[in-house]
Amino acid sequence: MKTESCRERREVLGAYALGQLPDEERASLEAHMEGCAACRAEADSLIAVSRLLPHADPERFGPAPVPPPELGKRIAATISAEQRTRGRRRRFRLGLAFSGATAAVAAAVLAIFVLSSGGGPGPEQHVSFRSLPQGVKIAATLEPQAFGTEIHMYVKGIRSGTLCAVFMRGPAGDDISAGTFRYRWGGDASAVLSAALDLSRAKALVVHAGTRTFVAPIDAGSTTLRNQTQEEEPT
Amino acid sequence: MASGALTRERDVREAYAAHAAELYGFAVRSLADSGLAEEAVQETFLRAWRAGERFDPEIGSLRTWLFAILRNVVIDLGRARAARPRVAEGGIEPSTEPFDDALLSWQIEEAMRRIGEQHRQVLVETYYRGRPYAEVAAELGVPEGTVKSRVYYGLRALRVVLEEMGYED
Numbered sequence: 001m002k003t004e005s006c007r008e009r010r011e012v013l014g015a016y017a018l019g020q021l022p023d024e025e026r027a028s029l030e031a032h033m034e035g036c037a038a039c040r041a042e043a044d045s046l047i048a049v050s051r052l053l054p055h056a057d058p059e060r061f062g063p064a065p066v067p068p069p070e071l072g073k074r075i076a077a078t079i080s081a082e083q084r085t086r087g088r089r090r091r092f093r094l095g096l097a098f099s100g101a102t103a104a105v106a107a108a109v110l111a112i113f114v115l116s117s118g119g120g121p122g123p124e125q126h127v128s129f130r131s132l133p134q135g136v137k138i139a140a141t142l143e144p145q146a147f148g149t150e151i152h153m154y155v156k157g158i159r160s161g162t163l164c165a166v167f168m169r170g171p172a173g174d175d176i177s178a179g180t181f182r183y184r185w186g187g188d189a190s191a192v193l194s195a196a197l198d199l200s201r202a203k204a205l206v207v208h209a210g211t212r213t214f215v216a217p218i219d220a221g222s223t224t225l226r227n228q229t230q231e232e233e234p235t
Numbered sequence: 236m237a238s239g240a241l242t243r244e245r246d247v248r249e250a251y252a253a254h255a256a257e258l259y260g261f262a263v264r265s266l267a268d269s270g271l272a273e274e275a276v277q278e279t280f281l282r283a284w285r286a287g288e289r290f291d292p293e294i295g296s297l298r299t300w301l302f303a304i305l306r307n308v309v310i311d312l313g314r315a316r317a318a319r320p321r322v323a324e325g326g327i328e329p330s331t332e333p334f335d336d337a338l339l340s341w342q343i344e345e346a347m348r349r350i351g352e353q354h355r356q357v358l359v360e361t362y363y364r365g366r367p368y369a370e371v372a373a374e375l376g377v378p379e380g381t382v383k384s385r386v387y388y389g390l391r392a393l394r395v396v397l398e399e400m401g402y403e404d
Binding site: 049063 | 251255259263268270272274276277281284336339343344347348355359362363364368385386388390391393397
């Protein structure tokens with residue numbers, strides 16, 4: 001039964017739950033709780049919470065670290081890129097499935113598929129970044145696709161855990177994001193990214209590795225390139 | 236496709252807005268490396284999205300599911316780190332606590348951050364520092380009864396916050 005005296009007694013239930021109530025006060029409260037299920041239940045519930053307290057470190061009650069704002073964008077960009085790749089694979093499977101139908105339908109589907117991929121996959125381009133710090137190797141293979149360009153990045157020799165952001169530079173000098181990856185020691189040093197820019201219009205491949213930026217020009221006219229890399233000022 | 240599955244990009248954005256801060260906070264505590272923590276959170280959301288059709292809110296909350304994925308990611312990262320030369324970063328040692336202990340600790344600490352300053356303060360002074368109520372009351376310039384009352388409301392607030400956070404025994 002909740003009474004006026006319950007309300008007063010409730011205020012000491014916290015100290016009771018933490019075992020901090022002087023003996024006399026505790027005895028009086030326990031006598032009350034013998035006949036008051038509501039206060040007993042509240043006390044038990046607070047005792048359950050108080051049992052968790054030793055697990056926490058009061059030195060860590062300060063502000064929690066906040067995820068950097070670009071993390072969400074990076075995840076969204078990676079998922080978008082993967083989504084596009086999935087869609088492309090689906091389209092391709094669809095094309096194969098239809099080819100089992102009549103020859104006419106198959107030919108039509110194939111025609112659409114070829115058209116949608118901008119006249120079929122063009123030649124790959126190999127971009128090798130030069131003038132890199134000693135021991136560092138960055139290379140890429142660019143593949144024209146219907147959605148833009150698929151970029152196979154290969155990185156070696158930079159600090160493990162370094163975040164690499166890759167961009168393709170468009171004709172107007174605008175950098176179009178191709179996504180990010182993180183270089184790891186001992187792991188797979190290659191990453192597949194994609195940018196919504198046609199390879200024929202791309203002027204350069206830009207890699208931000210940590211605080212450093214490397215740029216390799218892309219010459220759309222040639223199939224295999226050995227580019228001279230420029231290093232831009234850290235941004 | 237299961238309803239409630241985490242399969243659309245929009246689902247991931249919403250899940251990120253709701254849970255990224257917690258996952259990141261815990262990953263930093265657990266890995267003691269903000270770069271690795273970012274990587275762990277990114278990998279967690281990617282794995283969640285790729286396996287999105289398997290997420291069933293009937294079975295457990297999204298938060299619980301994401302933390303379960305993060306658990307695997309942290310273990311993988313821990314293994315990868317153990318297998319290669321150490322990279323010193325800020326001189327902080329990564330947590331050696333088992334994952335579940337670290338998660339429990341982090342949840343209580345996060346709940347403590349979310350309750351009011353006055354409530355946290357009296358819990359720190361009386362419980363963690365073991366100081367007498369009278370001393371704390373004098374320092375704060377309030378009656379002793381007020382300190383007791385703040386301890387009570389502090390524990391209640393902690394209970395509510397833990398429930399809101401989806402704390403499960």
